[in-house]
Amino acid sequence: MSIKEDHNRFRDIIKGKIKDNLKKYVSQGEMIGKREKDYVKIPLPSIDIPTFRYGPKQKGGVGQGEGKPGDAADGEQGQGKGQAGSDPGEHMMEAEFTVEELAEILGEKLELPNIQPKGNKQIDSTKTKYSGLAPVGPEGLRHFKSVYKRALQRYISSGTYNPENPVIIPIRKDFRYRTFKTITKPMVKAVVIYMMDVSGSMGEEQKEIVRLESFWINAWLRKHYKGLETRFIIHDAAAKEVDENTFFRTSESGGTLISSAYKLCMEMIQNDYPPHEWNIYPFHFSDGDNWSGEDTRLCIRLLKEFFMPHTNVFCYGQVESKYGSGQFLKDLQKEFPADERILLSQIENRDGILDSIKHFLGKGK
């Protein structure tokens, strides 16, 4: 069918394989959503051919509903049947999803394998669950409703039930008691520890990239681990733990000692997350500038001695910035050329986010 040709052509343009001149009209950001309450809006990629048109903000229009002048006229687009026509699309195509749905789509798109929790490190939790009824049991667990039902059944089937005088008296045979089972469930616990370099060389754009990437990583890991914990560490020359908000907003100046973050992270794991019980995912983002070669060697030692044996994977994402030398990544690459447990990725710009996520999570660990 000829639509397939057009469709492929469109996909190729979106991916930037052909026609650079159109690239600037592409409203990209297929996987970059803005959060609104529980939903995330994902703009579908589209190319807007420029035409002479009115600016959007001044437009306004006619709506319907309650409200006084000055009230917000929010609301979703009404759904309607579409008639084929020459309507120019005035609204950016947006689709709304829950975070979980998004994780699905992300996984499908990047062909991410499901995560295999570390096998020998599961602990079993036991839980009791009321699951059935038995003819004997303690009075405290008597199930009134079924006792009554059985008695009523007995009355009706024996023909002694009198609707005028509906008195039901259960006998021994009618009594039922709740029984419980003990279930052992493998419990999987997981923690993600984000570390970010907030030294002067990390700009707004770099942090935005980290924010987006960590959002998607969270979405994916949440899908696999119920009750995923997240911790945040920022560092320049010294590291400290912060909450999520601060994590993305802080900007410090000053030097960078990456080992400070690694040390804090190590302490965190040692104190709170015994590695035999927890799946541990440390992510570190920086622009790759470290204070000294000596500190880098310390980092490598920590990675080798602590993180490699104790975490599922250790991911390092290097965000390109004008100021960073990017040396840290090169050093790590030299040290861990193809290690499954130390994953390294370079994120040049927003378009690199997806590739980087795929690299980090594509191993299914």
Add this chain to the structure above:
Amino acid sequence: MGNLTPELEAERVKILKFAKDAGLDFFETIFELITYDQINQFAAFGGFPVRYPHWRFGMEYEHLSKSYEYGLSKIYEMVINTDPCYAYLMEGNMHMDQKLVMAHVYGHCDFFKNNVWFSPTNRKMMDAMANHSTRIRRYMDRYGYDVVESFVDTCLSLENLIDRYSPYSQKSIEQKAEAPRDASFLLRYDREYMRNYINPKSFVEEQKKRTAEADLKKDKFPSESQKDVLKFLIDYAPMADWQVDVLSIIRDESYYFAPQGMTKTMNEGWASYWHTKLMTEKILTDSEVIDYADHHSGTVAMSPQSYNPYKVGIELFRDIEDRWNKGRYGRAWEECDDVRERKNWDKKLGEGRAKIFEVRKIYNDVTFIDEFLTEDFCIRNKLFVYKFNQKTGKFEVDTRDFRAIKAKLLFHMTNFGQPIIRVEDANFENRGEMLLVHTWEGIDMQPDFLTETLKNVFTIWRRPVVLATVMDNEQMLYRFDGQEIKTHKVGGQEKSST
């Protein structure tokens, strides 16, 4: 003749009869039952099975299929304005939905055939589209896929620069012959002494001035400003033959789709009016009522920040029918101030049905709203105007004033919500540059799109192009000379950017 299942075919025959009995008049209508993927594909092609190759259709297809697969929206019906009419039903829709769609489609088909604004459209567009496709493919084979596709991109960027009303007015043949020069404007006088009475001095002066102005105009090219910018480019821009042909194709298709934009509210209103009428009075079975009510209300739902043509259209048609049934029109009604009398006004004229048939024949959205939107109607339907508040960054209810609502609706519909742009001068500053003038009506154009589109005009005109418009309350000239965009305040400083 279609591929309907026996059950649907039986329904179709019934509904066809109901529609005809109700007075609807349409071309033969062929229903096809197709899968959701096919319907998305056809919808991406604007309803047609074949279009020229272009990624834009692929994008449309992706949006439609993603929306469908994620469960956000689906297309119930599609019908195209041709003779015979083709309409598509989607496989797997509820039986009730299929009946609803058929009734709705007959409404559209009646509108296509009878509404005067559709009269100049090519009813054999199916063939024309296939023909366009073949031509463009041939050019692609000959000149290269990328070259032709890029040119199509350029043309599509200008696609809205047509004169939507031109197909309806037969322009008189241009006066080529030179008018006789001297004194031809003098009115005839039989007696010499009457001369100064019939042609007083002031009159003679005025006529002289007028002739002089006409002479001046003759020097200008085009002598009258041209709203059909595409036509002007086709006639006068230095293009290769294949480019002229491609631009003509884009223009033809643009004109073909234009009436659908011009009558969206009426067309949807009319079809919805008839599907409700036929469904509730004839077609529905008892078990289908709830589903029908659910789906119908979804179609005509209106929300604070959107205008639903289905809703406004159907309500206006009902309002008109009611008013003409009760004789609520004309001078006596307009001038009546007595609330009670107005409320009980019923002259039992029963002219409603005839009136709405007349309305569907000769009106378009602009004249429809202009004539039949009443203050009562706006209050009853809780319409309001909203606008963007710069301070809060939100859209807010602006006013419920009837005149404001009407003005806003009309503004959106005039020229189909597009800025009006004319070719004013093709030899601007005597340098062969093209001057386009935007008729500013209180709303600025979007600057980034403006400059990009201007570059596309340049691609075709191949000489610098200038656009006069208003931006932030300043008269501005935008000029693109092939290198950079220069913005120029009228009577002010020049700024440039690429």
